[in-house]
Amino acid sequence: APVKVSKICCIGAGYVGGPTCAVIALKCPHIQVTIVDLNQARVDAWNSPDFKLPIYEPGLEDVVRQARGRNLFFSTNVDKAILEADLIFVSVNTPTKKSGVGAGFAADLNYVELATRRIAAVAESNKIVVEKSTVPCRTAESMRTILEANSKPNCRFDILSNPEFLAEGTAIADLFSPDRVLIGSLQTSEGLDASKSLADVYANWVPTERILTVGLWSSELSKLAANAMLAQRISSVNALSAICEATGANIDEVAHAVGFDSRIGPKFLRASVGFGGSCFQKDILNLVYLSESLHLPEVAAYWRQVVEMNEYQKRRFAKTVVDTLFKTITGKRIAVLGFAFKADTGDTRESASITLIKDFYAEKALVRVYDPQVEHEQIWMDLTEAIPGTPVDSIKKQVTLCPSVLEACEGAEAVVIATEWKEFKEVDWAQVYSKMEKPAFVFDGRMILDADALTKIGFKVTTIGRGS
Ligand code: NAD
Numbered sequence: 001a002p003v004k005v006s007k008i009c010c011i012g013a014g015y016v017g018g019p020t021c022a023v024i025a026l027k028c029p030h031i032q033v034t035i036v037d038l039n040q041a042r043v044d045a046w047n048s049p050d051f052k053l054p055i056y057e058p059g060l061e062d063v064v065r066q067a068r069g070r071n072l073f074f075s076t077n078v079d080k081a082i083l084e085a086d087l088i089f090v091s092v093n094t095p096t097k098k099s100g101v102g103a104g105f106a107a108d109l110n111y112v113e114l115a116t117r118r119i120a121a122v123a124e125s126n127k128i129v130v131e132k133s134t135v136p137c138r139t140a141e142s143m144r145t146i147l148e149a150n151s152k153p154n155c156r157f158d159i160l161s162n163p164e165f166l167a168e169g170t171a172i173a174d175l176f177s178p179d180r181v182l183i184g185s186l187q188t189s190e191g192l193d194a195s196k197s198l199a200d201v202y203a204n205w206v207p208t209e210r211i212l213t214v215g216l217w218s219s220e221l222s223k224l225a226a227n228a229m230l231a232q233r234i235s236s237v238n239a240l241s242a243i244c245e246a247t248g249a250n251i252d253e254v255a256h257a258v259g260f261d262s263r264i265g266p267k268f269l270r271a272s273v274g275f276g277g278s279c280f281q282k283d284i285l286n287l288v289y290l291s292e293s294l295h296l297p298e299v300a301a302y303w304r305q306v307v308e309m310n311e312y313q314k315r316r317f318a319k320t321v322v323d324t325l326f327k328t329i330t331g332k333r334i335a336v337l338g339f340a341f342k343a344d345t346g347d348t349r350e351s352a353s354i355t356l357i358k359d360f361y362a363e364k365a366l367v368r369v370y371d372p373q374v375e376h377e378q379i380w381m382d383l384t385e386a387i388p389g390t391p392v393d394s395i396k397k398q399v400t401l402c403p404s405v406l407e408a409c410e411g412a413e414a415v416v417i418a419t420e421w422k423e424f425k426e427v428d429w430a431q432v433y434s435k436m437e438k439p440a441f442v443f444d445g446r447m448i449l450d451a452d453a454l455t456k457i458g459f460k461v462t463t464i465g466r467g468s
């Protein structure tokens, strides 16, 4: 019979483990939830008395304030939390491998394996082990083999796949009312019982018709498929944006007209300077690697093109800036507004902004960056990684971090919108104009500004996906 879950452990207190399990704690006061991580600084931040949490996510602080200390705990004591739990989420990072077999494509499963081995070494009773991390298809099988080979007698492990579909910036809303919760299990009676145990946790707030239960491998693959298809929509619309710019069509109008078809739908069709974030590129490359490993080169090439189109879009946008500024930006001040990969997050992983600044740096521009959320230390880390072999002090000669839009734009020849932060819409653009060199250029990589109003002020405006 299904076990009634009373204690949950989550290994990994990151962007997924933190918000996901904090919401479980909030919605299930009868379940004790302990989120553990090896990173002491991160755990300390989750525990900070003034709620200076390690990630910025609207609504998260409120959730943590309500549940922390009641039935939600953050700790570095991984073993204790494993020992006590009946259900363990594995929510560790699965970055793209940087070296070895599959470098640049395959997921690095080292963290998942270490967490799995720890569970096997420590557990003294039956556990339901849930893959929350995004992993290649059939990873659950490797986890089961590791667990079974290393477990104590009389310990049984049931493995579930329960991929996470939250998007950063809307994580709490997504978790409160998810489109669906997906649970994959073996179709044995033990597997189905475990699946039911986890479904019962979610059923505390998610309508049961939104809780989908499927086979393990379908669940794992569905996560990669969902991200690949979402990213594919963006690459499709970005490919069309290039045609718009060359013809005088307007991508906003095209996307609106296309999205009105109920089979296509209006969401996720916003042309941009390119998608970023920790997952789209990583998960597609993972799918490409999987396809190649399965001797399906045509399938691999198909998905790879989604990433290539994204790289093209970023390069194309940077080139538009240089070309428009009379083919040189050497020594010119360029204000880059936004460093996060999307609005309402402080996360910068794979942000298009990084690629743009790298390109402007190579053109010897003087880049002035402003972002309302991202820590300066993070920006320097990202730029030193993106511009290898260059000490941060050399980068600082060309890149300045500014405390406001106005200061970033002071004396600049061009403003580049890289992230769709709402505050960029609310800026007093006439005042910005008065502080800039003339002619003053605006490059809207996110289609958020009123191009006509800016043109009236005197700006020369280039909007992604809009012909002149
Ligand atoms: P993250 O890097 O923010 O967090 C992972 C955490 O796991 C880190 O704090 C790390 O210290 C910890 N960790 C690693 N190994 C550990 C171990 N053995 N024991 C204890 N702690 C350990 O990563 P994330 O963004 O939360 O992503 C986690 C997974 O979820 C990835 O597989 C990702 O693809 C997937 N995912 C992410 C998102 C997202 O929006 N970020 C959304 C859906 C799915």
Ligand code: UGA
Pocket (backbone or CB within 6 Å): 134, 164, 165, 166, 167, 168, 169, 227, 230, 234, 267, 268, 269, 270, 271, 272, 273, 274, 275, 276, 277, 278, 279, 280, 341, 342, 343
């Ligand atoms: C994405 C998915 O939306 C989530 O469902 C998934 O769980 C998550 O990846 C994951 O697996 O990590 P996330 O990367 O947080 O979430 O954010 P998105 O809203 O998907 O945006 C990704 C990137 O695409 C951003 O750079 C965004 O600006 C860009 N984007 C998005 C566009 O350029 N156009 C759009 O129409 C939508």
